[in-house]
Structures are given as structure tokens and as C-alpha cells.
Amino acid sequence: MTPAQAAFVAALAVILGLVAAFGLIVMARARLGVGGGPIGPITRLARPSTARLELHRWAFYAHRVSGVGILAFLALHLVDIGIVAISPALYDEVHVLYGTPPLRVFEVGLLAGILFHAFNGLRLLLLDLVDVGLRGSERLLWLAVGLTVVVTIPAAIVILGPVFA
């Protein structure tokens, strides 16, 4: 691995670590001050389905963490694309990493994050404009999750294809 490639991998590792740390902050904050005192994520998951707002709370966490993750990747992406302005050869040297199996797996995860953030975000836009009620909002959330899965699977086959070829 060349120094430039090692720097890219290190930056990617830092970004993934920051996103994981942010996820922990979101979860830690969620434990505080939700009607009835602190409550852990496991307890929260075990709540009966009649506590319908719980699902929306998880959607909120997923939206927030995926958003920070996408923004963190954008920062790295702007740096790696910036290299092309300095030296196309150096850009190609770093860019080779994007075609490696671990990065292809990362790209599938990135796509899943982008798709969930996009579909759930469009749901939130709609909720600002139309009153569909709590049940309607829940159905739209499942639609966003379903669309994310349905689009990610065939895309994953395309992205990961060269790994198995």
C-alpha cells in the first residue's frame, strides 16, 4: 500500500469511528428525559407495539446517524476528488481502493444509508404538508424502509459483482 492509499484508508477509518461515536451519543441522549426517566435501548425495543411513537423515534435516530455518516463521507469524497486537480496520477493511485472488495462493501452500506435518508426524508417532507395521522406516517415509514431494501439488494449485486467475477 502506498502512503497516499494508507492516508485514505486511515481517513476512512477515522470517519467510520466518528460516525459510530455519534451513534453512541444519539443513543446516550435518547436514554435521558423521555417521559418516565432514563430508559435503555433494549427496554425501548421491548416496549409493546401499542407504543407507536417508539418506531418513529428509531426512525429519527436512523435519520440522524445516516445523515452524519453521509456528510462525513462527503468530506472525504471532496478530498479524494480534490487530488485529481493536483495530480491525476495520484488520484488514480488512491482511487484504485474504491474498486477493492472492502470498499465495495462500504459503498453498498453508503448506498443503503443514502437511500434510507432520502426516502425517510421525503416522508418527513410529506408529513409537513399533509396530515396523514400516526398510522399513515407509520405506513410511510415502512414504505421508506421497504424501498431502501428493494433498491439496495439489486444495486449490491451490481456493485459486488466484480468481487465474485
Add this chain to the structure above:
Amino acid sequence: MTARTRPSAAWLTIRVTALVLAVLVLTHFAETHLLTDVAETDSAFVAARWQSGIVAATDWLMLVAAVLHGGAGVWTIVDDYARPSAGRRGLRGVIVVAGGAMIAGGTATLLVVLGQ
């Protein structure tokens, strides 16, 4: 009965840019990972892509929209998790500086490659 409140600038920024990004980002990902294999998107691909003024302009719009959207999102997160304090003002300053650097850096990349 709740009083009608004016939407915050961050709230409005997130929603206006969201519509732009929902189209541009998904198109961008499809172009660079599905229609083209990622291994093919080398420096020659980047240079050829920006030969089109429409593509270059669309990418620049996507850059600005993404930074505004992400910046406003992080601004909201900081407001949620940090009480009004010098620390919060500092974090807001970081958002403005980092966002400005991202737009400036991305714009510089585009201009340099277009000039080559």
C-alpha cells in the same frame, strides 16, 4: 391550539435542499457505481465527465446543496445536544468554517480541472 411559528432558517434550508439532493445524489450514485463500475471512474473519467458544462454545473449545484443541507442538519444537532454557551457558539463557528471550506475546496477542484 398552537401558535403559528415562523420556520427556522435551518429547517427551511434542509427542506429546500432535500428536494434537489433527492434527485441529484441518487443520480450521481447510480452514474458512478451502477451505470459505470466504480473501478472505471478514474481521472480520465472525471475529466471527460466535466467536459460537459451541464454536468459540471449540476455537480457544483449538488455540492452547494449538500453542504447547506449537511451544515443545517449539524446546526440542528448542535442546538439539540448543546445548551446555549460559548461551546455552542464555537461549534456553530466550526460548522460555518468547515462548510465554507468544503464549498471553496470543491469549487477550486472543479475550476482547476475545467482549466486543464
